[in-house]
Amino acid sequence: MTESRLIDKLGNLRKQKSKVFCAFLTLGYPNLGATEKLIKAFDREGVDIIELGFPFSDPLADGPTIQYSSEKALARGVTLRDAFGLAKKLRRQGCRIPILFFSYLNPIYRYGIRAFAKKAAASGFDGVIVPDLPPEEETGFQHDCRRYGLAQVFLVTPTTAQPRARAIARKCRGFIYYVSLRGVTGARRNISADVRRHLAVLEKDTDKPVLVGFGVSSPKQAKFLSGLSEGVIVGSAIIDRLRKSSGKTGPAIAYIRSMVRAVKS
Amino acid sequence: MMKKTLPDKRGYFGDFGGRYVPETLMRALDELTNAYRLVRKDSNFQKELREYLEDYAGRPTALYEAKRLSAVYKRARIFLKREDLCHTGAHKINNTLGQGLLAVRLGKKRIVAETGAGQHGVATATACRVFGLKCVVYMGALDIERQALNVYKMRLLGAEVRPVYSGSRTLKDATNEAIRDWVTNVDDTHYLLGSVVGPHPYPAMVRDFQSTIGDETRGQLRKKRVGLPDYLIACVGGGSNAIGFFHTFLKDRGVRMIGVEAAGKGVNTREHAATLTKGFPGILHGMKSYLLQNRDGQVELAHSISAGLDYPSVGPEHSYLKDAKRVRYVTATDRDALDGFKLLTEAEGIMPALEPSHAIGYLKRLMPKTKKSESVVLCLSGRGDKDIDTVKSLLKT
Numbered sequence: 001m002t003e004s005r006l007i008d009k010l011g012n013l014r015k016q017k018s019k020v021f022c023a024f025l026t027l028g029y030p031n032l033g034a035t036e037k038l039i040k041a042f043d044r045e046g047v048d049i050i051e052l053g054f055p056f057s058d059p060l061a062d063g064p065t066i067q068y069s070s071e072k073a074l075a076r077g078v079t080l081r082d083a084f085g086l087a088k089k090l091r092r093q094g095c096r097i098p099i100l101f102f103s104y105l106n107p108i109y110r111y112g113i114r115a116f117a118k119k120a121a122a123s124g125f126d127g128v129i130v131p132d133l134p135p136e137e138e139t140g141f142q143h144d145c146r147r148y149g150l151a152q153v154f155l156v157t158p159t160t161a162q163p164r165a166r167a168i169a170r171k172c173r174g175f176i177y178y179v180s181l182r183g184v185t186g187a188r189r190n191i192s193a194d195v196r197r198h199l200a201v202l203e204k205d206t207d208k209p210v211l212v213g214f215g216v217s218s219p220k221q222a223k224f225l226s227g228l229s230e231g232v233i234v235g236s237a238i239i240d241r242l243r244k245s246s247g248k249t250g251p252a253i254a255y256i257r258s259m260v261r262a263v264k265s
Numbered sequence: 266m267m268k269k270t271l272p273d274k275r276g277y278f279g280d281f282g283g284r285y286v287p288e289t290l291m292r293a294l295d296e297l298t299n300a301y302r303l304v305r306k307d308s309n310f311q312k313e314l315r316e317y318l319e320d321y322a323g324r325p326t327a328l329y330e331a332k333r334l335s336a337v338y339k340r341a342r343i344f345l346k347r348e349d350l351c352h353t354g355a356h357k358i359n360n361t362l363g364q365g366l367l368a369v370r371l372g373k374k375r376i377v378a379e380t381g382a383g384q385h386g387v388a389t390a391t392a393c394r395v396f397g398l399k400c401v402v403y404m405g406a407l408d409i410e411r412q413a414l415n416v417y418k419m420r421l422l423g424a425e426v427r428p429v430y431s432g433s434r435t436l437k438d439a440t441n442e443a444i445r446d447w448v449t450n451v452d453d454t455h456y457l458l459g460s461v462v463g464p465h466p467y468p469a470m471v472r473d474f475q476s477t478i479g480d481e482t483r484g485q486l487r488k489k490r491v492g493l494p495d496y497l498i499a500c501v502g503g504g505s506n507a508i509g510f511f512h513t514f515l516k517d518r519g520v521r522m523i524g525v526e527a528a529g530k531g532v533n534t535r536e537h538a539a540t541l542t543k544g545f546p547g548i549l550h551g552m553k554s555y556l557l558q559n560r561d562g563q564v565e566l567a568h569s570i571s572a573g574l575d576y577p578s579v580g581p582e583h584s585y586l587k588d589a590k591r592v593r594y595v596t597a598t599d600r601d602a603l604d605g606f607k608l609l610t611e612a613e614g615i616m617p618a619l620e621p622s623h624a625i626g627y628l629k630r631l632m633p634k635t636k637k638s639e640s641v642v643l644c645l646s647g648r649g650d651k652d653i654d655t656v657k658s659l660l661k662t
Contacts, residue, residue, distance in 0.1 A: 057432065057564040058549060060441045061287040061448070067431055079561045105285055106548045110562030132285045132548065136275065157289040159451060164291070182289055183449035 003151040006098035006126040006174045009048060010209050013231075020175070020231025021222075021263045022049040022211055023238060023256060024102065026066060027083055028073035029055070030247030036086060041253045043097040046260040051129065051233060054083055054103035061104075061131040063186030065236040068243065080111055084123040091124035100127040100153065105138070117144035127151030127174055135171045142171065153177050158198055162205070169206035176210045178202060178229065187217035187237045191224065199228045219262030226263045234259060271582070276465020279588065281581035284464040286444075286551040293451045298466045300371050305473070310366065317362045321395065322352045324359075324477065328485035328642075334612045338628070341495065341635035344642045345615070346482050348506065355618065355647030356478060356506045357388035357459060363474035365392035368455035375399040375454040379443040381408055381436030381502070382573035382620070383415025384647055385459030390424035392457075400424040403442040405435040408572045415651055433566040436576050440550050460503025461580035464551030468580050475509025482642060483513055491640050498523045498631065499644035500623045501594065502538065502574035504583045506646035515591060523631065524583060525624045527569035528596035536568035540579040541587050541594040547578075554581040570599035570655065571619035573647075601626030603659055606649060618647035619655065 013020055023042050027035055039050050055070035055078055062070070087099060101120050108116045108130065120128065128150050133141070135154055145152045151173035156165045159182065169176050178199060181192050195212070202210055212225045213233030217240075222232045241252040276282045284294060304310040318324040327347040335343045348356040368376060376398045380386030386402040393400035402419055406428045409416050419426050432438035440463075447456040461468045461475070486494060497514060499507035501524040514520040529537035537543065540555045547556030549564055557565040557577035567577040586592040597605070605625030610616050617625060624643050635641060649656070 056562075058437065058441050060444045060550070063445070071431070074563060104548075106556070106558065106564070107562030109548055109553075110545070110558060110560070131287050132551070134284065134286065134288055134291055137283050137285055155288045157287075159289050159292045161292060168288075179289065182451055184445045 003126050003149045003173060005096065006049065006151050009098050010175060013048060014209065019226040019263045020048050020209060020211055021046070021260050022051055022231065022233040023047045024051040024053055024233065024235030026053045026055055026069035026073055026239060027086070028076055028078035029069035029239065030072070030242055031076060032078070032082055032086065034247060034249055036090065038249055038252065039090060039097065040095060041249065042256055043095060045253065045256050046264065047097065047256060048231070050097055050099045051102050051235070052083065052099055054080070054101065054107060056104040056107060059104060061184055063184040063236060065187070065239045066185050069239045080107060084119055087124035098126040099124065100129055101125045102129045105130050105133045113138060113141045114144045117141065117148045117150050121148035121150045125150065127153055129153045129177065131155065135168055155179050156202060158182055158192065158194060162201060165202055166205045169202070169208060172208055175230070176202070176206060176208055177233065178210050178212045179214045180212050180225065181215050183214070185214055185236050187240060188215035191215070191221055195225070196228055203229070219258050222259050223262040232263060271585070272465060272469050276469070278582045278585035280546070281552070281554050281584040282465055282468060283553050284551060285548045285553065286464045287448055289448045289451060290464070294464055294466070296371065300367060301466050301470050304367060304370060310370070314363055314366055317366070317395070318359065318477065322358045322362060323350060325481045326350045328482060328489070330489070331613050334609065337608070337612060338632035340632045340637060341639035341641045344640060345645045346478060346510065346642060348478060348644060348646045349615070349617065349648035353384070353388045353391050354650060355384045355388070356475060356509065357385045358391065359477055359509070360459065360471050360474040360505065361385070361388040361392035361457060364455070364457045365396045365398065368398060368457065369396050371455060373398070373453060373455040375401070375450065376457050377401045377403065377443050377446045377454055378457045378459060379403050379436065379439040380459065381439070381575055382571065382651060383408070383412040383419065384573060384651065386419050386424065386426070387415050387422070389457050389459070390419045390422035393424065394422055401446065402426050403429050403439040403446070405433070405439045406430050407434040408436065408439070411572050411655065412651060436572065437564065437567070444550065460505040461508045461582060462503045462550060462552060462578065468552065468582055471505055472508045472512060472582065475505050476512045478506065478509040478644065479511060479513040482510065486642070493517055493520055494642045495519070495639035496521050496523065496631065496635065496641040498525065498624050498627065498641060500525045500574060500620045500646065501541070501579060501583060502527065502576050502620065504580040506644050508580060508582055510644040511592065522592040523627070524592050524594045525627045526594060526596045527571060527574035527623055528598040529568040529570070531598055532596055538567035538569040538574050538576060539596045540577060541583060542596055546584070549578050552581050554578050554584045555587070570602055571623070571652070573618070573620040574623065595627060597623040597626040603656065606656060607660060615645070616649035617645055618649050619652045621646045
């Protein structure tokens with residue numbers, strides 16, 4: 001059943017002392033067929049977890065890259081039904097990679113939070129990340145996610161005070177998403193200096209895996225950050241490659257290969 | 266009966282409000298909430314703010330009995346609360362002076378703000394001059410075209426105006442971009458939100474800064490021996506002038522309140538901004554409130570002749586007051602607003618901004634239901650200088 005696919009995967013990776021690599025894709029960018037193809041290719045290349053971003057009209061935690069892919073996907077008319085349909089199709093075909101549903105709250109709220117949790121889990125999603133939903137709000141959704149076996153992952157950031165970070169870590173299922181910077185998503189040249197210290201504190205407070213995301217783009221950064229944590233999450237840098245190659249998937253897949261190699265070596 | 270203590274501790278007005286923001290902002294919102302709680306009771310802060318409001322912004326603003334306008338309908342007496350007489354031309358300055366002073370207390374050096382019509386942008390840039398703060402204003406590229414005069418004013422005032430090209434290129438997108446800036450620069454930056462929207466504590470804090478409108482109105486009506494008004498009417502975009510105007514009267518059961526939303530080309534077209542009339546509860550910009558959205562939860566574009574009402578959501582307290590049936594929310598079209606503009610200009614020699622022109626435009630439906638012995642007070646939230654080009658292109662006189 002669903003979230004166990006994620007939790008088992010993370011458990012096995014830890015046993016093998018392997019770092020975790022999580023890749024983000026925008027559903028429907030460059031198109032739905034490409035999203036399906038990319039998920040399968042990423043699975044083959046050794047990506048451990050897929051974070052599938054549902055496009056939203058007002059993605060206020062995202063930088064220009066993911067704003068762009070979201071706008072394009074929405075212009076193609078992507079809906080929640082497409083997200084459920086894709087997950088179902090992948091599972092039917094035997095694809096076992098854990099897939100997290102990433103979405104701003106409003107599309108979930110409009111669908112109905114309980115109905116969403118039920119449908120997402122039944123379709124084959126393993127977890128959910130909602131960047132504009134702090135753990136204080138819509139606590140009913142947490143119960144619904146547990147009930148249907150959907151792992152809810154919350155974010156911890158450099159501005160999160162330690163007692164709060166500890167409480168958030170307790171609420172996370174699967175892993176903890178550590179945001180490496182103050183700002184929105186998007187590739188950055190430099191990693192902020194206080195990441196090492198924050199991660200050291202956070203890892204003392206929890207035995208759940210901590211994955212680092214936001215701003216990760218080069219294999220060197222990925223290797224450095226996964227050395228300080230249990231793994232990395234990469235998003236905008238993938239979308240950038242899809243955009244530069246006018247939607248061809250080859251360069252993005254080659255990039256993922258180099259990233260996985262950097263993190264796993 | 267209205268509870269006086271709203272919002273609750275978590276920033277909820279009934280089912281609406283809250284804090285739906287990226288985790289990075291939670292600490293800043295806690296700090297802001299605590300600081301605001303302290304200055305509310307701090308007599309030095311309140312005294313200093315009052316001095317700025319009186320000596321700088323020109324408060325109290327007049328309450329004017331519009332006899333010639335009343336004569337058009339021959340029913341209730343109509344009074345205008347003259348927020349158009351405020352420094353910078355609208356009620357927005359009440360809030361920017363309050364938050365500017367608070368930002369100084371918080372030790373912030375830099376202000377970011379969003380603006381639609383440019384009124385809040387100008388008021389923010391102005392407050393930043395007074396308090397010596399760096400000012401960055403985000404404004405939709407479309408609004409920059411529509412409101413060139415205010416853009417020029419902001420730049421004269423030393424603000425950096427950053428155009429926003431994403432989405433509908435209007436207020437909604439400018440707000441997204443201001444929040445993104447705040448997430449990035451949260452340590453030294455205060456986000457000076459311009460309406461009773463956004464995450465807690467903004468809806469409550471901005472309401473309190475704007476409540477001076479209603480508080481003065483109450484005293485002025487007493488002085489004119491009118492007593493409590495029978496009707497209050499104000500336009501609602503985000504809803505700050507309306508909340509500031511209504512708030513003190515919410516507990517007075519006999520006072521009927523009407524919020525006028527922008528119906529654009531009509532509520533049955535796709536081009537309107539009538540959030541409370543046509544929207545559904547949803548989450549945008551850190552709050553739960555009524556929201557114009559499609560069946561898939563994507564936010565729909567708002568439309569109004571007035572950039573200041575061109576917003577697909579509304580303050581959470583308005584959503585609450587609608588569901589509690591304490592305030593009646595109605596609509597006026599672009600056409601009604603132009604009629605309202607023309608009417609007030611010709612009857613009283615006062616050119617209203619296109620935002621309150623919606624409330625004036627609604628009078629033709631409200632006034633026939635009123636009695637001669639009754640009183641109607643309309644919040645004239647801003648003056649029309651900024652809209653003259655728009656009016657000129659549409660009114661063929």
